[in-house]
Amino acid sequence: MARHLFSCPLRWSDMDAFGHVNNAVFLRYLEEARIDFMFRLSDGDGGPSFSGGSVVARHEIDYLRPLVHRHEPVTIESWVTKIGAASLTISYEIKDPEQVYVRATTVVVPYDLKAQRPRRITAEERAVLEGYQDDSADSAGGTGGAEALVA
Template identity: 45%
Template sequence: MGAFVAEVALRWSDMDAFGHVNHARTITLLEEARADLLFTEAERQGLFGMAEGMVVARVVIDYHSPLLYRARSLQVRMSVRELKAASFIIDYTAYAQEAVATAETLMVPYDLRAGRPRRLSADERDFLAEWQLVDSEKTELGRA
C-alpha cells in the first residue's frame, strides 16, 4: 500500500525561545501521527487490539532543518519495517515545506493486564504489512 500520511497541527506552545519547535514537542508530534496510524486507522479497518497496548522501546530522530511554527502543520509519512513476531519499526519522514526530520521508533505490543510484552496477532501483522514499503518507495522517502 505504501506510506501512511498524517497531518499534525503545530501549536503555539510547541515553539521554543529560538522560534522553532522544541525537540520534545517534535517527538510528541510524531507520536500523534503514529496514533493516527496505529489507533485511528487500525480501528477504521476494524482492528481494535492495538489501542489496548503498544509501547515505544526506542526512538531515534535526525533533524535536517529547523521546524518553524509558522509552517502551521507537519505532514508525517510513515512506513513499517522489520515486522517481527513481537516488534516492528515505524519509519517517519516529517515535512513542513521540506523534509525537516526523519525518525524511527521500535514498537512492542504490550499486554497491559499481564504487564509484559506480547506477540502481534495475525490481524495486527496483516494491518502493519499494508504499510511496508517496496525498495523504490524507501528511496523516495529517504530510507534506503
C-alpha cells in the first residue's frame, strides 16, 4: 500500500494564544494534503479521475500532542481506508519521524459540478484508490483512542 506524503509548512499565524497550532488550523493542513493527494490521483494533467470535483462529508480529528511553531515543515501522510460506491475515506497522520501530532479521517464524496449532485466513484478512480488503500484496524485515523490529548 502506498501513502501520499505532503510536506506542510507551519505559519506564524497558525499559532494560538498558547503558542501551539490552533485546532481549527489542522483542518486547513488536512485540506492542503487532501487537495495535493486528489490532484495527483488525477495525474495532475486534467485526467478524468476526480476532475469533476469532490466535497467533504465528514471530518474526524484526534489531537495527540501540541504542535508548536518552528521553521521545519511537518509531514502529512494520507491513505485510503474505505472505498464505497459514492464516497471514500481518507486517513491522515500529521507527524515527524519521532512523533505523531494528529490522526484524522475525512469522508470525501465525488461531486458532479455540472449537475450539482454527488456521483458514483468510477472504475478507473476505484483502481487508483485501491493502490492507496489500507483497511486494517491499525491504519485508521480518527480512532478516538486513549492517547488523544485531553484539553
